[in-house]
Amino acid sequence: MRLLARPGAVVEPQGAGYGVRLGASRRRCVMLTLDDAAFAVLAREATLKPRREGGWTMVARPEVATPPPGRPGVIEASVETAEGMVQRNLGESPIAWLARRRDSHGRPWLAPAEVAAAERLREEYESLGTLGRMTMRWDVTPRVDGGRPGLAPAERDHAARQRIARALDAVGPGLREILERVCLMGSALEAAEAALKLPRRTGKTVLKLALQRLARHYRMV
Structure with missing residues (x-):
């Protein structure tokens, strides 16, 4: 889920499953492969937007809480x-x-x-x-x-x-x-x-x- 939440991430059919790439180009390496069950969970828990070129992007992206500025790696x-x-x-x-x-x-x-x-x-x-x-x-x-x-x-x-x-x-x-x-x-x-x-x-x-x-x-x- 977090991988698909990154800008430009695309999920598309890949062999027997679904591949996740960071970028629309098919020359990009597949970063993660999902089987049918994992894709079904993704489709249920996120909003996938079809692409004209094929595949989907995730449009319902969870907000990530960030620490105050200047406090990287803050211990909570x-x-x-x-x-x-x-x-x-x-x-x-x-x-x-x-x-x-x-x-x-x-x-x-x-x-x-x-x-x-x-x-x-x-x-x-x-x-x-x-x-x-x-x-x-x-x-x-x-x-x-x-x-x-x-x-x-x-x-x-x-x-x-x-x-x-x-x-x-x-x-x-x-x-x-x-x-x-x-x-x-x-x-x-x-x-x-x-x-x-x-x-x-x-x-x-x-x-x-x-x-x-x-x-x-x-x-x-």
Whole structure:
């Protein structure tokens, strides 16, 4: 949903499912692929506007709360999880804030593929539901509810956990930890930097390196 909320995002039929691109050109990489069930949920929860060229754009875009000016990565609350107390940013996410920043040459500090990769990882995490998000362990084995057609919720959670584990393994130790803090737990960037004992003002660089690897894992670059 967040990926489609970005300006210029288009969803269109792609093979056996639906592809999401950032831009109308078919030369753009597909950032996310939806199956029929996911597209049905999207069509139900958002307003899709047909395009004359084919596909749809989302016109009902959720408003994103932003922190006061000059307070990037502001910490809004402390949230208790199975891993302990986590400082969580309830306003604009660090990824969203960094996506709007530009370097000294006027170029976006995060590439679109890096932002899309972060959003995809976060959406995988959010699909786990409240109980599934109570731990950062990705090797939890589900209890299977036999006899029912399709995947049980526990099995769907397990599949999502496996996808998250593969993504974090591809990023590797030393970088995956900041993705867990910032993208999954919603920690403010400065709080993640302190928790991981990184030198001050290095969190952005470590995060960008991690997102570059994540984007390669998702084949977005």
